[in-house]
Amino acid sequence: MTQSPWLAIAGLIALPVFAPASGQTPPPVVAPTLTPPTVQQLPPAPLPAPIPPLSPAQEAWANDWLKNGAAQGLMARQKASGALKGEALVTALLDRAKALSTGRVDTADFLNIWALRPAAFDPRPGLAKAVAENRLAQWAGGLTPPWAGYETLRKGLAKYEAIRDKGGWPTLTATSAPDVVRARIALEDPAVTPNENLVDVIQRAQRRYGLEPTGQLGARTLAALNVGVDERIAAIMANMERWRWMPRSLPVNRVQVNIAAAVLTVFEGDQPVSSMRAVTGSPDNATPMLASSIHSIVVNPPWNVPMSIAKRELFPKGRATLIRQGYKIIKTPEGGERIVQPAGPSSALGRLKFDFDNPFAVYLHDTPSRGKFSSYDRLASHGCIRLEKPVALAEKMVAADPNLNGQIQTLIDEGKTQRVSLPQQVAVYLLYWTAFANNDGVVSFRSDPYGWDKLLASKIEASSRRVDPTAAPSPALASKD
Known part of the structure; x- marks a missing residue:
């Protein structure tokens, strides 16, 4: 497969225009004629693809489709809204298409360290063609990422939303009754049975959380089990958004690192x-x-020690200690010093x-x-x-x-x-994958060491409220905007 580009960079160079100054009369002598330099004209920008008027049936389908934003992780909760028509409906469809294809959060709102950038995408030509051919459902079906990792998280999201809507789960302690612990874990793990050994149940949960499978309710296991369901939903939303940043094809031979x-x-x-x-x-x-x-x-x-590490960790030890430990202190052309470990x-x-x-x-x-x-x-x-x-x-x-x-x-x-x-x-x-699911929608989680899940989920919510007429703030995240 061909690797999709990560960044589309466009440059526009403005050329100066030279013309004779106004109000001046040329001298009455023969002089060389100065031909104004030719200025290369840039081709006009292509007009946006016109969207044909939607039929009443298409409008009804489109309004119904716009109600699935929460199911795709574009908002934590859905609210009822009036039907859209005309240009307002087209605008909402284009916005939703772009959000599903390349992410709800605009790249201008990324942290610099989120250097994974989605490819540019214009949904207008596809929507125009879909309306003209009456294939809106097929068009919509091709917008989401083609990766199984996205689809399994979508199933997992539905499961956690159902848990939330039923009231969530209880807080466990080290002294919680075995039946309470078993019932709590069963909310996330359908493989739990009433008579299953509790140690096995806990070990399976620990593996899903990336913890050492001791089978005991230690502090870290209790902390993972007591993460609120709204926070788990936010993590799933954040990871679905990262899937939307991925290209639609990847090199078949590659190395992947899950940072989390x-x-x-x-x-x-x-x-x-x-x-x-x-x-x-x-x-x-x-x-x-x-x-x-x-x-x-x-x-x-x-190892050419980065200056930030040298200043923070090595230079404070003193030159003699560094030399004794095998480091070399080298003069720089600017008159400073840097550290090299041979x-x-x-x-x-x-x-x-x-x-x-x-x-x-x-x-x-x-x-x-x-x-x-x-x-x-x-x-x-x-x-x-x-x-x-x-x-x-x-x-x-x-x-x-x-x-x-x-x-x-x-x-x-x-x-x-x-x-x-x-x-x-x-x-x-x-x-940075902190949530991933199997084909049954059973989600495994990792801790969010950098705090990127909560930040990204809040950005998704804020973006949805700004541009999506069907969006409503999540109680868990509204205060963060």
């Missing part, structure tokens, strides 16, 4: 073939969402660094600190992604080159720093 779950997955032929644990950015050093391509691997990389077994980057272009200076890399990989809480880096199995990943990426296939460890053992260009660049996606 701290897991890297390798896809070949559009199917996941392997995964490994990772360490992603701590809440104070968020890993950005982005798409890029890995173009090379640095073997035995030195390549070697104790280098913070380990033995491999996977490079891809991005404005945040993040990358995938090895690490000599292996203990964090056995933890269920692996958001601890400065923003880069540390890998559990970097050599295996590198071998996959160079396998098509007969001169490099099987040679990564040999290159490492040589001990020298060298850059290895990949035989073919590998697409890489850094994504």
